[in-house]
Amino acid sequence: MIKEYFKDVFSGIASLLRGMKVTLSYFVRPSTIITQKYPENRAELKMFEAFRGEVVMPHNENNEHKCTGCGICEINCPNGSIEIISKFEVGEDGKKRKVIDQHIYRLAMCTFCGLCIKTCPSNALAWGQEFEHAVFDRTKLTKVLNQEGSTVQKGVKE
């Protein structure tokens, strides 16, 4: 009985020491540290192509985008975070055409499901790699994706 009691005590201490050995072994292996110094490494911290930071509308050098204002992204968005305001414009051939006025994107409501980007027929939307979204005023989270004065690229199907 007493023998078993002491056996239990010593095997218990041995098991604790085995655990401690693992922890202590990390003290002498600084190469296993994986923490990043975040605000300091901002310059080299680049996210990947697929990273879902925010929805953006890429513009080319002539301030042209591919969005035709068809509204498929607005229909597919499950939370109503996209709103498209369109306007009528007289084209070169004298015909009235519906073009996009404002592509409103509410980042605060977005769940990053990616359906707008996947379903866009003209690939006008893409993921942005920005991840620092904290702002002091929440109205800043409502963004207009098409830049001011931008037009639709030629050759994009209506």
Add this chain to the structure above:
Amino acid sequence: MEQTTTKREDISSIDYQEFVINMGPQHPSTHGVLRLMLKLKGEIVEVVQPHCGYIHRGIEKMCEHITYPQTIHLTDRLDYLSAHMNNEAVCLLVENALQIEVPERVKYIRTILDELTRLASHQLWWCAFGMDMGALTTFFYGLRDREKILDIFEKTTGSRLIQSFNVPGGLMNDIHKDFQKEVKEFIKYFRKILPEYDQLLTGNVIFQQRTKDIGILTKEDAINFGVTGPSGRGSGFSCDVRKIAPYSAYPYVKFEEKLQTKGDTFSRYMVRMHEMWESMNILEQLIDNIPEGTHAVKMKPIIKLPEGEYYQRVEASRGEFGVHVISDGNKTPYRFKLRSPNFMNLSVMHHISRNHKIADLIAISGSLDLVIPDIDR
């Protein structure tokens, strides 16, 4: 268990006051907003009554108003630690209903991501379970290794936890070019680390005494209560959906369904530890053999399921996750019922933690690995 019963009788002769306390909804050991109403006699738990609904979002009802591709982003938010499997259930259901055969590449990638999700989930469970028992070190070690999986996810799927990567008909985008290399590196790394987990916690004498013979769930009770996943397998209930009804690339791989027969907290712990080894075996069989091809088949812009009832189940990291859809031929489901594993696992709480101490209740709830948003939905 016998010991505690005799002790309880001793205590009752002293006439301790019975009292009722609320554990939660803001208790760190319930891992979320779960409220357990406990009727205690001294330190001994007599009745455990779970009160659900603190994080009820009405996901089933919301799903009746949105289209099938849109449900993906809601099933993510049930059991956020097995988001990928939950999505897969919906996708498989839609694909089976429309009789669409997805490319082999999609099946392989889905299975690989499933197993990575399971690994990440079990790692988080391991570190949180250790912390419930008072071992803070495990928390850091578990999270450190989980970070490596999340980095792999981030590169391929774009997000770390709630991925929304499955879409009906395939995947959102193709895998990152480094994906295979990184998964192989991770397996190599984690095979070395997993024995360290055992040294740190499994063999620990305090941990063993707190888990062995605590919260015994018999096989019959596991079946009666519908306890699936590692918690059910700890009682010897063979319930692995990957074996019973294989889906995706599971028919192509060889793996063992790990069972324990005792049914106590320690067996549930050991099942999960063994499952991590099995997950790595599955990953190793698949990672080099991903076939070439497209990452998605072209689907119609508006998906309408034919009229009828559909059910699809998958093995999530906590048990069998099922989706039951009744369609009336529209683009939105008529009824969207979810069978979430955690709700069933919670139902057994009172049954197995009666006549144990409060401290054992923490161990039991930790070993059931509850995720509260999955219970309330």
